[in-house]
Amino acid sequence: MITSHPDGVTLNDYVDDGLTAAARADVRDHLASCAECQTVVDGLRGVQSAASRLPLLQPRREAWPRIERSLRASVPARRPVPWAAWLAVAASLLVAVALGFQIASRRAQPASSTADADTDATAQSIEAELRQAEEHYQKAISGLEQIKNDGKGSLDPQTAATLEKNLSVVDQAISESRAALKVQPTSEPAQASLLESFKAKISLLQDTVALINEMRQGPALTQKGS
Amino acid sequence: MRQRDTRAFPSNRVTVNRTDEESPDLVARCQKGDVEAFAELYARHSARIFSLAARMAGSPETGEDLLQEIFLQAYRKIGGFKGGSAIGTWLYRMALNHCLDFVRSRQAKMDKATATIDDDERPAALAARRDSPGERIDLERAMQQLPAGCREVFVLHDVEGYEHKEIAAMLGIAEGTSKSQVFKARMKLRALLT
Numbered sequence: 001m002i003t004s005h006p007d008g009v010t011l012n013d014y015v016d017d018g019l020t021a022a023a024r025a026d027v028r029d030h031l032a033s034c035a036e037c038q039t040v041v042d043g044l045r046g047v048q049s050a051a052s053r054l055p056l057l058q059p060r061r062e063a064w065p066r067i068e069r070s071l072r073a074s075v076p077a078r079r080p081v082p083w084a085a086w087l088a089v090a091a092s093l094l095v096a097v098a099l100g101f102q103i104a105s106r107r108a109q110p111a112s113s114t115a116d117a118d119t120d121a122t123a124q125s126i127e128a129e130l131r132q133a134e135e136h137y138q139k140a141i142s143g144l145e146q147i148k149n150d151g152k153g154s155l156d157p158q159t160a161a162t163l164e165k166n167l168s169v170v171d172q173a174i175s176e177s178r179a180a181l182k183v184q185p186t187s188e189p190a191q192a193s194l195l196e197s198f199k200a201k202i203s204l205l206q207d208t209v210a211l212i213n214e215m216r217q218g219p220a221l222t223q224k225g226s
Numbered sequence: 227m228r229q230r231d232t233r234a235f236p237s238n239r240v241t242v243n244r245t246d247e248e249s250p251d252l253v254a255r256c257q258k259g260d261v262e263a264f265a266e267l268y269a270r271h272s273a274r275i276f277s278l279a280a281r282m283a284g285s286p287e288t289g290e291d292l293l294q295e296i297f298l299q300a301y302r303k304i305g306g307f308k309g310g311s312a313i314g315t316w317l318y319r320m321a322l323n324h325c326l327d328f329v330r331s332r333q334a335k336m337d338k339a340t341a342t343i344d345d346d347e348r349p350a351a352l353a354a355r356r357d358s359p360g361e362r363i364d365l366e367r368a369m370q371q372l373p374a375g376c377r378e379v380f381v382l383h384d385v386e387g388y389e390h391k392e393i394a395a396m397l398g399i400a401e402g403t404s405k406s407q408v409f410k411a412r413m414k415l416r417a418l419l420t
Contacts, residue, residue: 009402012409018390043416044409050365050419051384056273057280057366059290064268067294071261071301 005037006030015044127185130194137198144205151212163208170204173197253313256304264301271314272297275321281381282325284370292328296321326396329378368418372411379404380411 006014006027013019014027031038177194180187255263275296280289300317307316369377379397382388383404388396390404397404 008413009405009409012405012412018405040413043420044412047365047412047415047419048384051380051415052387054277054365054385057277057286057289058273059276059293060286063272063276063290063293064265066290067268067297068261068265070294070298071264074298074301 005034008040011037011040012044015041015048126191130181130191133195134198137195137202141198141201141205144202144209148205148208148212151209159211163204163211166204167201167208170197170201174201250309253304253307253309256301256313257307259301264297267300267313267317268297271317274314275317278318278321278381278386279325281366281369281385282329282378284372284374284377292321292325296324299324322396329374329397332374365415365419368415371418372414376407376411376414379407380415383408384412 010019010023010027014024017024019027031041174194174197177190177197180190181194184190252263252266256267272293276289276293279292279296280286283289283292296317300320303320307313311319369380372380379393379399382393382396383390390401390408393399393404394401
């Protein structure tokens with residue numbers, strides 16, 4: 001039983017229901033016979049209740065134009081291209097280039113006087129290596145295309161359209177080389193053309209990704225330079 | 227945080243609300259740096275953020291400055307938003323942290339304002355104390371008159387609904403200090419509003 005007035009923080013805890021059951025009962029008993037403390041409790045409850053019902057405040061209309069200007073002058077930090085994506089592209093490219101080099105070396109070897117069977121085996125081996133190289137090029141291309149598509153929004157529509165047009169020209173060359181190889185799998189010009197087309201596509205995609213990065217950093221570079 | 231259904235706008239206790247259901251596309255556009263998308267994000271969430279900022283700062287003007295800084299920070303950081311929470315929740319957390327930084331930096335520059343409040347906490351003295359009659363003002367303006375330090379704790383507890391334990395952790399103060407500040411703020415406000 002509280003004989004003297006409870007302190008203010010205790011009354012506040014009483015309002016917030018933050019007392020133990022026993023302490024709460026003591027305060028309640030005290031309040032029953034103390035008008036002064038009851039007045040304090042009523043006041044605390046009144047403020048607590050009013051604060052919990054405060055409506056949201058609206059910023060002035062002029063606030064957004066000011067914010068908009070600062071956003072436009074700033075550079076959004078976009079999701080960086082994950083290292084894993086770059087590494088996958090780089091790994092596929094490395095294998096593809098190595099296989100392409102191997103194919104080219106084999107073709108450069110002077111024709112020997114070995115039997116036709118050996119020639120057939122070599123041709124089959126080159127074909128298999130070509131398929132492998134194609135797979136790795138395709139993998140690298142898919143990785144780069146993914147990166148390009150994620151960042152496509154950073155390019156202005158006209159640039160994006162030009163790049164897409166160029167890519168479709170390279171795709172056409174790849175299709176034609178493939179068609180030629182289907183008819184004549186050992187055709188050296190067709191093999192060379194396919195590998196070159198892959199290289200061209202990768203180079204174009206790399207340029208596109210570089211351009212996307214440049215566009216993202218553009219305003220910052222401009223600001224630094226000004 | 228405690229749950230209070232009577233709150234007109236249960237700001238920080240809402241993790242997903244109706245507006246967030248429409249957000250995936252909006253977030254994607256914001257992540258591409260689309261300022262128009264940010265305008266939409268602003269339209270949906272600015273009142274909530276501004277209310278927090280203006281009340282914590284004790285001034286609508288400073289609140290607008292903080293609002294600008296918060297949205298600029300969001301614009302720069304939204305690329306890292308992974309969608310683990312609703313965009314409104316992410317934005318609110320960022321706003322709260324920004325406001326807390328503001329409070330901490332201001333606190334470092336000035337003496338704790340508790341000294342300006344009458345430390346006599348005896349209920350009889352408090353009950354007897356009244357400001358000048360006829361000075362009835364609304365709660366919003368009365369809160370602006372609270373000393374810094376006291377006001378932030380009151381806003382976090384009574385308006386935003388955080389527990390004393392959470393406030394103590396956020397502001398680096400003792401839980402007892404948080405309770406004491408809320409009590410002082412309530413008494414001061416009661417005096418101003420009576």
